[in-house]
Amino acid sequence: MKSYKKFQEYLQKELADIQSSGLYKNERIIVSPQDAKIKVSTGNEVLNFCANNYLGLSDNPELIAAAKEAMDSRGYGMSSVRFICGTQDIHKQLEKTIADFFGTEDTILYAACFDANGGVFEPLLTENDAIISDSLNHASIIDGVRLCKAVRYRYSNADMEDLEKQLQLAQAQRFRLVVTDGVFSMDGNVAPLDKIVALAEKYDAMVMVDESHSAGVVGKTGRGTTELYNLRGEVEILTGTLGKAFGGAIGGFTTGKKEMIEMLRQRSRPYLFSNSIPPAVAAAGIKAFQLLDKTNERQNKLHENTAYFNEKMKAAGFDIKPTQSAICAVMLYDAKLSQDMAAALLEEGIYVTGFYYPVVPKGQARIRVQLSAAHEKEHLDKCIAAFTKIGEKLGILS
């Protein structure tokens, strides 16, 4: 139509600006399952250090078998939202399985954690209430908070002095909810949940943790930040994803106090107005949690891999951000250097991503390495050797 012409020119200019500022996101095509070793469309095999496949479950045969069995016994899709005719026995079973895993009272499933966060605030809080949010919280939390009329307060990342100040200001409201990511995805640092909970107690607030990067990863058995800080069952709301450690397909959840979950089932818009997750995803999700109940071997291997990698990288002379997760930020500070380094590493068969402003603060460019239980020692050694070789070549290591 005629009116598109002007808009088209506008979009073309905006896209060209994104290109010329070096912020254009290109997608690399993978032609194999997600794993430690992947095949890309150029025909090359590379070692993958940028997936959220923390426990190596993305191509797990037992999950695949469970998904296939569910397709045979429960069909392909639900063609319905949950409350009309989209709830099968396995959806209820998955909700219970997740609650048992985290030691919570009840769980509600969503199509993604983006939806869980988008739909958690508005049904629970009103303009009389307050949300106190960490400045580095995930985009979906920021969007969810925007959809809610509660008064907004923001504190600097993991800064407990600032949180206390905001909590004091928020005494003007009726109910208060402090919300934080469990693990912050750019640095890999864990939220100081013990201190957050103590401050919440002191200032009469509730707490919500987004466990997307921490569930399956943090804590001795991978139960997340509430395990790490010995606060199992004590945090009011947890959200999380099935799209990272737990098989990596799709799906999100909110788990916590049963009245809250009950209210979300009545009023949460992404739950009420969006399709139910497919049977294959529900069944494979149950299987993922069952596997983790049976053994800690994947979590242990991930923790060993992470410790080994961090230690060797530091010994090689790299500047590594302190991390308590499976995320290792190799600091380079310079944006162009981060891109050159990532490109050179790919030539060496190591697939990692460089991040720079505006994804991270100006002058804080880095390469983010994500470890997995799917990595073998030889993969880690190859990655460290490639980093060292390129680091010397680019003058990062002297």
Ligand SMILES: *Cc1c(COP(=O)(O)O)cnc(C)c1O
């Ligand atoms: C990945 C992530 C999400 C989004 O999860 P999806 O299920 O992919 O929508 C939400 N919050 C945090 C902290 C995440 O890391």
